[in-house]
Amino acid sequence: MSGVLGKLKNLDAYPKINEDFFTKTISGGLVTIVSSIIMILLFLSEFTLYMRPNSVHELSVDTSRGETISIEVDVTFPFMPCAWLSLDTMDISGELHLDLDHDVYKQRLSASGTPLKEAEKHNVHATKKEPVHSTNASCMTCYGAQETEDQCCNTCDEVRSAYRKKGWALLTTDHIEQCKHDEYLDSIMDQKGEGCRMWGKLEVNKVAGNFHFAPGRSYQQGSMHVHDIAPFGDSLLDFTHTINKLSFGKPYPGMKNPLDGVKVKRPPVGVHGQITGMYQYFLKVVPTVYSYINNKTISTNQFSVTENFRESQPGPGKALPGVFFFFDLSPIKVVISEKKSSFLHFLTSVCAIVGGVFTVSGIVDAFIYQGEKIIRKKMELGKFT
Structure with missing residues (x-):
């Protein structure tokens, strides 16, 4: 049994150093704090990405x-x-x-x-009144635009329609009796200068x-x-x-x-x-x-x-x-x-963050420590200028 445990001990990839050989420095403490903050921020960022679904386009x-x-x-x-x-x-x-x-x-x-x-609500028919008939006749004139002798134009719209079928332009409606009772023309004048x-x-x-x-x-x-823009002059x-x-x-x-x-x-x-x-x-x-x-x-x-x-x-x-x-x-x-990303992908990313930050911070700490050591030695020898 002791032989097996001895062989297992030889496989230890993380040999321990006696605490008497550790040297703690102020710069090392600062690097530890900074690296810990970076590690926490990266972890939170990765956790947010893990919880947020990704969009895949196809x-x-x-x-x-x-x-x-x-x-x-x-x-x-x-x-x-x-x-x-x-x-x-x-x-x-x-x-x-x-x-x-x-x-x-x-x-x-x-x-x-x-x-x-x-x-x-927009209502096209809200600006139309009931046809206004002449007191003398129930059939009002189309002002020459009728296709048959018995055709009647009892509303302003019917007059306009008759003119369109003839291919005529109705430039003014002042002489059209039916158009004097059309609220559409009245609203055009009443709302002039407004917006919508x-x-x-x-x-x-x-x-x-x-x-x-x-x-x-x-x-x-x-x-x-066709749009009738004649009423706007x-x-x-x-x-x-x-x-x-x-x-x-x-x-x-x-x-x-x-x-x-x-x-x-x-x-x-x-x-x-x-x-x-x-x-x-x-x-x-x-x-x-x-x-x-x-x-x-x-x-x-x-x-x-x-x-x-x-x-x-x-x-x-x-x-x-x-x-x-x-x-x-x-x-x-x-x-x-x-x-959504898998948990194994999230775990891999977290391990990469921890290991990467730990390794880089160790390199930075070693560089600072060796630099301080060299500068201190030169100061002791009086060679530092």
Whole structure:
């Protein structure tokens, strides 16, 4: 038995030194304190990393079909009144939604940017009264724009529609009896000089398309999408705006929407005087699935963006003023999964920290001790200068 214990004793890789041979120094105490602090900080850092899940990114082909995308948008227009704005969506599948009022809200703002009244749900029909009929006849004239002799235009909108079908421009409505009872025109004049904050939630098909804020009521004339800006006359349509929020789905940890908080001002006066035009945002939407460590998943989207401004030049064919968001879907899906490091990996890192700091501090302590020893010896010999 003693022979086995003797052989085991010979295997000791940590031979002990008699305490009589130890020399303790002030520098050694300082190195011990500093190395202990470093060791504790590194341990806490490693422990935090061990407790916090890591995000692993993977790419795959998006094979989903027939889904929709939820878009949350919140934009402030300091120089465009609420009555002047409309919000439309359209996509390459041919689906078109004009002047959206479902889950869309407006907040009227004063010239200084303060809210004028409580936020209200956008309702296109709120600015329309019941048709006002003439006392002499139940069928009012279309002012030469009727397609048949018995066609009636009992509202201002019906007159405008008849003019559009003829391809005529209705530049003024002063002579239109039906338009004298249209609250839409009254609100345009009443809100002149105000601003507007418009926000809401849009549900669109998971295909390429666009949504835009533009002036005037929107119509579909054949294959053309038309906005009636005649009621604004020569007024400057200043689409200076602030994008408070724009997202294409639910948020996930670490998600960043590049357009949140972006402020865009109208360009300075140009050759043609006051400049207005189309603010264009081209978005590349990437389907994203975030999987938590407890297997809970979130299906959402992230996006990148490029910007452009297209000036409205005088004359026909000019760009419609407004803020346009054109989005396209990426065929690649990003899958983000939370993973937690194993305990063995954590234990290995802790051992590396302890051993590494202990070894380095021993080297530093030995260097300081030998330096002090050499300097002290030279001082004793009077050779230190």
